[in-house]
Amino acid sequence: MKGSLATSTVLHVLVLGFALSSFSAPRTLEVADVEALPVSIVPIEEITQMQQGDKTAPLAEIAAPIPTARPDPVADAENAGDNTVDLKSSKSAKPSPQEVVSEAPPKPAEKPVPVPEPAPKAPEPPQAAEAEPAPAPEKPAEPAPAPEEVAALPPESAPDPVAEAITEAEPAKPDFAALPSVGPVPQARPEPPKETAKAPAKPTAATETAKAPAKPAAAAETASTKDSDFNADEVAALLNKQDAKGGGAKRSTETASLGASRTTRGNTLSQSEMDALRGQIQRNWNIIPGMADGGDVRVTVTMKLDPSGNIVGQPDVVATGGSEGVRRTLSGSARRAVLKSQPYQLPQEKYDSWAEVVVNFDPSQMF
Amino acid sequence: MEQVGLAATSEVTLWSLFMQAGFVVKLVMLGLIGASIWTWAIVADKWVSFAKFRRQLDQFEQVFWSGQSLEELYRTLSDRKSSGMSAIFVSAMREWKKSFERGAKSPIGLQMRIDKAMDVTLAREADALEARLGSLATIGSAAPFIGLFGTVVGIMTSFQAIAGSKSTNLAVVAPGIAEALLATAIGLLAAIPAVIAYNKFSADAGKLSARMEGFTDEFSGILSRQIDERLSARPAAE
Numbered sequence: 001m002k003g004s005l006a007t008s009t010v011l012h013v014l015v016l017g018f019a020l021s022s023f024s025a026p027r028t029l030e031v032a033d034v035e036a037l038p039v040s041i042v043p044i045e046e047i048t049q050m051q052q053g054d055k056t057a058p059l060a061e062i063a064a065p066i067p068t069a070r071p072d073p074v075a076d077a078e079n080a081g082d083n084t085v086d087l088k089s090s091k092s093a094k095p096s097p098q099e100v101v102s103e104a105p106p107k108p109a110e111k112p113v114p115v116p117e118p119a120p121k122a123p124e125p126p127q128a129a130e131a132e133p134a135p136a137p138e139k140p141a142e143p144a145p146a147p148e149e150v151a152a153l154p155p156e157s158a159p160d161p162v163a164e165a166i167t168e169a170e171p172a173k174p175d176f177a178a179l180p181s182v183g184p185v186p187q188a189r190p191e192p193p194k195e196t197a198k199a200p201a202k203p204t205a206a207t208e209t210a211k212a213p214a215k216p217a218a219a220a221e222t223a224s225t226k227d228s229d230f231n232a233d234e235v236a237a238l239l240n241k242q243d244a245k246g247g248g249a250k251r252s253t254e255t256a257s258l259g260a261s262r263t264t265r266g267n268t269l270s271q272s273e274m275d276a277l278r279g280q281i282q283r284n285w286n287i288i289p290g291m292a293d294g295g296d297v298r299v300t301v302t303m304k305l306d307p308s309g310n311i312v313g314q315p316d317v318v319a320t321g322g323s324e325g326v327r328r329t330l331s332g333s334a335r336r337a338v339l340k341s342q343p344y345q346l347p348q349e350k351y352d353s354w355a356e357v358v359v360n361f362d363p364s365q366m367f
Numbered sequence: 368m369e370q371v372g373l374a375a376t377s378e379v380t381l382w383s384l385f386m387q388a389g390f391v392v393k394l395v396m397l398g399l400i401g402a403s404i405w406t407w408a409i410v411a412d413k414w415v416s417f418a419k420f421r422r423q424l425d426q427f428e429q430v431f432w433s434g435q436s437l438e439e440l441y442r443t444l445s446d447r448k449s450s451g452m453s454a455i456f457v458s459a460m461r462e463w464k465k466s467f468e469r470g471a472k473s474p475i476g477l478q479m480r481i482d483k484a485m486d487v488t489l490a491r492e493a494d495a496l497e498a499r500l501g502s503l504a505t506i507g508s509a510a511p512f513i514g515l516f517g518t519v520v521g522i523m524t525s526f527q528a529i530a531g532s533k534s535t536n537l538a539v540v541a542p543g544i545a546e547a548l549l550a551t552a553i554g555l556l557a558a559i560p561a562v563i564a565y566n567k568f569s570a571d572a573g574k575l576s577a578r579m580e581g582f583t584d585e586f587s588g589i590l591s592r593q594i595d596e597r598l599s600a601r602p603a604a605e
Contacts, residue, residue: 001412008408012400020382 052080053259064254074249085233086249269346269353277344277357285337287330287363295364297322299334302358307351309343334361384546389524395517395550402506402513403557409499410564417571420451420496424578427452451492451575452582458488459586467597474598478591485583492579496572500565507562514554521547 051063065080077086269277303315315338319331338359346354385396430440431452441460444453462484466477525543532539 001408004410004412004415005404005408007411008404008406011407012404016400020380023381 050260051257054256055258055260057256057258060255060257062254062257063259064257065250065252065259066256067253068251070251073251077250080250080252083249085237087237269350273347273350277346277354280341280344281337281359284340285333285361287333297327297330297363299331299361299363300358301334301338301361302356303338304356305344305346305354307348309346311339311342315339330361330363334359337361381549384542384549387542388521388546388549392517392521392524392547392550395513395520396553399510399514399517399550399553399557402510403553403560406503406506406557406561406564409503410560410568413499413564413568417496417568417575420575423451423453424575427456428582431456450495452579454492455485455488455579455583456586458484459590463590474594477594478587481590482587485587489576489579489583493572493576496575497569500569500572503561503565503568507558507565510554510558510561511551512554514551514558517550517554518547521550 052065053060053063054066057066068080068082070082074084074086079086081087297319298321299317299319301315301317304312306312315335317331317335319327319334321327322330344354344357385393388396437460441457441464444457445461449457459481462481463477466480522544525540525547528543529535529540
């Protein structure tokens, strides 16, 4: 045994010696350097929540557009610039007949009042007020001379108070008549009667009479009368097909800072606003307590709101879970709650986010 | 283990791996190398002794069945130190002689005594054949676990060192793990030959024991016949 032990030891020493001498460090593994790909997470708030400013200006603490030269502020101006009138972008510059009509009527309402006083020779207008349909046919006959007078007189000064009255009454009409010529005419008609309830005869009479003769005079009259000042701007705004960005009337004295052309608040309702909406609906939500298996029902109401907070059309009510009867009862109560809660008090500038609202009713906490 | 960080730049030879290892791992490695030496020593010893044993058996059988007188054979074999079948033969003959010199009366008692003597000798011889095979079995089964223990301890300490160095670079981690794995390698290196050798030598020992048992039975039969002949001859003579 001793001999074999010695043999084994010698053998091991030999093997280990050979291993230690021959098995040197293995060749180093060559690893190619791989460049890491940088990934950054960009929050979307940079796009959805912007402050008004200048796109090329450096970032500053206080958001401000490019300083404007004129310091006098214009109320409710949105676009920064040196204009006296806040010019909207091309979207609002598109002529809409309704807008024009709504602004024109106030003038006739004021003007016609003086007309009856200085005009003694017109006994029929009062009658016209009594019976509108009747005077109408008469009027065309009488006005017939008036156009002649108007056509003749304008170049000279107005000698006749009647003619003056007619011409004065007309100016409102001319542009009233002239502008609708661009858009649909019928829309202009319904407005005057509503506004001038006291003396509707005059305007109506005047319009009818003026329609034919007024047109030639319109160009000359609009320039001279003071109402035309307003209209010129309006027309200028309408004719301005350029983007009004930077041409508004909002004043700025701060140094320009990085920002968008207008402030975007993003589309998120704040927590308190959501709580307010929830509370508003919850106050009007009455459910019968003790309803069996009512806790399993979930009601989802989808409704479209207009900017004033009223529901457009019918809210879409979907109820799931529970039995048929309970579902019908609860979906009815949810619909009533939603309808009773209008108008919703929500921030006007975030209308985009609450144009469509989905309300989830969970009655399980109510029983 | 503080040098783990430095090991990244140093050589990763077997010797440096061994020297970098911690105390416990070193101890495990040395123990396993010792076990390996012991295994191979047993293997060499058994190899030689089994070959010798087999040769002796062959020789004895040749002589025994050659028709030589048992007395004569006993006389030549009793002088020298014998093993295997010759040892069994000698013990049986010795018992036979003692009984007949004192004039044993009972053939059954004599037969029993001779059988007992042969059994004892057979057991002793079989023991000698299987000696140290147990340690081979132990090394074969335990060495991998001992090596694994060394590896676990080595990796544990090397991770502790990595935590200390505050770097997860593979160059820092690798040497410690390589050094720890060396323990398992040595464990396997000791265990694999041990298992193979154990299987081979235990089978060989079984075969040799069976051969000796066969001879024992045969010799017992021969002696029993002899006893019957002698005892039947004696009363006839008296």
